[in-house]
Amino acid sequence: MGLKEKLHTIKEKGKGKKWLPAFEALHTFLYTPNETTHSGGHIKGADDLKRTMTMVVLALIPCLIFGMFNTGYQHFNAFGTPVEFLSMDAFWYGFLKILPLVVVSYVVGLGIEVLFAIIKGHEVEEGYFVTGMLVPLIVPVDIPLWMLSVAVIFGVVIGKEIFGGTGMNILNPALTIRAFLFFAYPTWMSGDKVWVGGAVERANEMAAGADVAAVSGETILGSLAQGKEVAYSVYDMFFGFIPGSVGETSTLLILLAGIFLIFTKIASWRIMLSSVIGALLMGLLFNGVVNAGWISEGSRFYSLMSTEFWHHLIIGGFAFGVVFMATDPVTGSQTNKGKWIYGFLIGFISILIRVFNPAYPEGVMLAILLMNVFAPTIDHYVVQGNVKGRLKRLKAKTA
Amino acid sequence: MGLLSKKDVKLITDPLADNNPITIQVLGICSALAITAELKASIVMAISVVFVLAIGNVVISLIRNIIPSKIRIIVQLVVVATLVIIVDQVLKAFAYELSKTLSVFVGLIITNCIIMGRFEAFALANGPWRSFLDGIGNSAGYGIILVIVGFFRELLGSGTLLGFKVLGDAIEKTGVYAYGYENNGFMLLAPMALITIGIIIWVQRSRNIALIEHN
Numbered sequence: 001m002g003l004k005e006k007l008h009t010i011k012e013k014g015k016g017k018k019w020l021p022a023f024e025a026l027h028t029f030l031y032t033p034n035e036t037t038h039s040g041g042h043i044k045g046a047d048d049l050k051r052t053m054t055m056v057v058l059a060l061i062p063c064l065i066f067g068m069f070n071t072g073y074q075h076f077n078a079f080g081t082p083v084e085f086l087s088m089d090a091f092w093y094g095f096l097k098i099l100p101l102v103v104v105s106y107v108v109g110l111g112i113e114v115l116f117a118i119i120k121g122h123e124v125e126e127g128y129f130v131t132g133m134l135v136p137l138i139v140p141v142d143i144p145l146w147m148l149s150v151a152v153i154f155g156v157v158i159g160k161e162i163f164g165g166t167g168m169n170i171l172n173p174a175l176t177i178r179a180f181l182f183f184a185y186p187t188w189m190s191g192d193k194v195w196v197g198g199a200v201e202r203a204n205e206m207a208a209g210a211d212v213a214a215v216s217g218e219t220i221l222g223s224l225a226q227g228k229e230v231a232y233s234v235y236d237m238f239f240g241f242i243p244g245s246v247g248e249t250s251t252l253l254i255l256l257a258g259i260f261l262i263f264t265k266i267a268s269w270r271i272m273l274s275s276v277i278g279a280l281l282m283g284l285l286f287n288g289v290v291n292a293g294w295i296s297e298g299s300r301f302y303s304l305m306s307t308e309f310w311h312h313l314i315i316g317g318f319a320f321g322v323v324f325m326a327t328d329p330v331t332g333s334q335t336n337k338g339k340w341i342y343g344f345l346i347g348f349i350s351i352l353i354r355v356f357n358p359a360y361p362e363g364v365m366l367a368i369l370l371m372n373v374f375a376p377t378i379d380h381y382v383v384q385g386n387v388k389g390r391l392k393r394l395k396a397k398t399a
Numbered sequence: 400m401g402l403l404s405k406k407d408v409k410l411i412t413d414p415l416a417d418n419n420p421i422t423i424q425v426l427g428i429c430s431a432l433a434i435t436a437e438l439k440a441s442i443v444m445a446i447s448v449v450f451v452l453a454i455g456n457v458v459i460s461l462i463r464n465i466i467p468s469k470i471r472i473i474v475q476l477v478v479v480a481t482l483v484i485i486v487d488q489v490l491k492a493f494a495y496e497l498s499k500t501l502s503v504f505v506g507l508i509i510t511n512c513i514i515m516g517r518f519e520a521f522a523l524a525n526g527p528w529r530s531f532l533d534g535i536g537n538s539a540g541y542g543i544i545l546v547i548v549g550f551f552r553e554l555l556g557s558g559t560l561l562g563f564k565v566l567g568d569a570i571e572k573t574g575v576y577a578y579g580y581e582n583n584g585f586m587l588l589a590p591m592a593l594i595t596i597g598i599i600i601w602v603q604r605s606r607n608i609a610l611i612e613h614n
Contacts, residue, residue, distance in 0.1 A: 146579070181583060183585040184586070185581055185584065
């Protein structure tokens with residue numbers, strides 16, 4: 001008897017047992033279950049939840065690998081022993097740094113999912129598959145693993161499970177996890193140390209009296225918020241050779257992933273396009289204010305306001321958030337008109353928060369979470385508007 | 400018959416759990432979010448509310464038959480305001496630092512919905528002794544939640560309890576901080592207080608399924 005049949009017999013025996021959901025999760029992961037529906041007509045679609053999730057994870061893999069190279073590159077550069085970007089040294093350093101983040105994210109997150117499935121007696125859903133990959137990509141590389149675990153537990157339980165699990169959540173779970181980290185442990189989520197692997201350790205050594213050179217690596221948004229000069233060229237920003245959260249730096253790879261997701265019809269191009277329009281418009285408004293001379297150079301908003309409007313798209317986590325998080329089909333708007341409004345406001349508010357609140361340089365996170373909350377309201381009014389329009393047409397026709 | 404009949408005991412015990420003003424009636428949330436970042440402030444706030452609600456209920460109950468119903472809200476407000484001013488002055492006299500922490504929220508006891516709610520719903524229709532017990536019960540139910548929330552917020556947010564460094568010193572890196580533990584700054588912000596109360600409600604309802612509404 002092969003493994004496949006064995007699993008089926010175990011499943012038959014386990015009917016009604018508590019551990020069945022946990023077993024089923026493993027089972028459906030390995031093989032297609034041998035269950036068939038018996039009533040009603042069905043359309044067989046290839047784009048089920050699992051396929052969708054796999055596509056998104058596939059799109060994330062290049063960002064992850066680039067993140068590993070970049071982590072090593074930033075580390076060795078900051079520590080005064082520069083290496084080539086595409087070198088084994090850089091990759092290996094980053095790999096060893098990032099692998100634990102990925103493992104912790106999946107083990108803790110899936111553990112919670114299985115636990116809830118057993119308590120509530122439903123099947124394990126594959127919802128955490130994408131979230132688990134997103135989480136390591138949107139945190140600083142040096143984040144302590146226990147903090148990540150606490151945040152993942154919070155994000156999965158409070159952000160998702162209490163609303164009813166996959167497909168029922170109001171807020172994007174990955175961003176809930178990041179927001180939790182951001183507000184709970186701000187020293188590990190901002191500043192000029194956490195973005196470079198090993199820099200925090202170095203700072204602690206120096207505090208303890210070791211005679212070593214200081215290491216720092218500020219993100220571009222961080223330096224702009226403090227009115228400092230930015231040491232990176234537009235080329236660096238676009239290709240992603242800059243400090244930042246693990247997977248967010250390379251706008252090029254995110255752009256390619258976005259095209260892939262649009263081509264496979266998984267993410268909405270309306271949301272992406274309207275977010276970009278919103279961000280550009282806000283950037284232009286700020287540039288206009290600066291050009292009109294309404295703001296003095298001494299103002300603390302000056303350097304972020306005078307940043308060229310299209311630079312906002314390639315610095316910080318804007319691109320990553322818009323491509324992978326704003327397009328989350330569960331928490332975003334569902335109607336086409338709603339998607340335009342939802343996306344536009346995400347872009348618009350992201351840049352607004354970025355410029356006016358330098359303490360929260362990552363405006364895109366807060367903008368998406370805010371719009372997640374409003375998405376059902378937007379949909380409601382779009383649908384109601386449509387109903388009203390059709391009623392009017394009907395009246396005009398029958399009158 | 401003893402001092403407390405069975406009905407009287409229920410007046411006190413009911414609001415502690417199954418009819419808790421915060422977790423079941425969802426009243427008085429505002430102050431529960433605002434002042435629970437420290438355990439000490441929570442305890443003082445709880446005691447103040449016990450005082451105001453117990454005495455206030457008795458006063459309203461005593462004069463319930465002579466209050467014209469058209470102006471009863473104003474009369475109730477006068478009674479609460481008087482008691483709150485007493486609490487405020489006592490705090491300022493004997494615990495000045497604490498009264499600064501509680502700041503405007505002592506004054507805002509006046510607007511605590513639990514107090515006006517109990518006046519309206521109970522004291523206007525019951526005798527002074529029963530009103531007194533009802534006041535004690537409801538304010539204690541409010542206080543318990545405040546103390547629970549305050550306990551977790553201070554322990555996880557600042558690593559202290561009543562000001563004592565129970566987890567070690569965060570700056571000197573002693574105790575658990577030596578192992579890399581850090582305080583959770585989110586616990587000190589109001590949203591986390593709301594989530595903490597939500598978790599208490601969750602735990603309470605999963606222990607007593609009868610509390611879950613069906614609609």
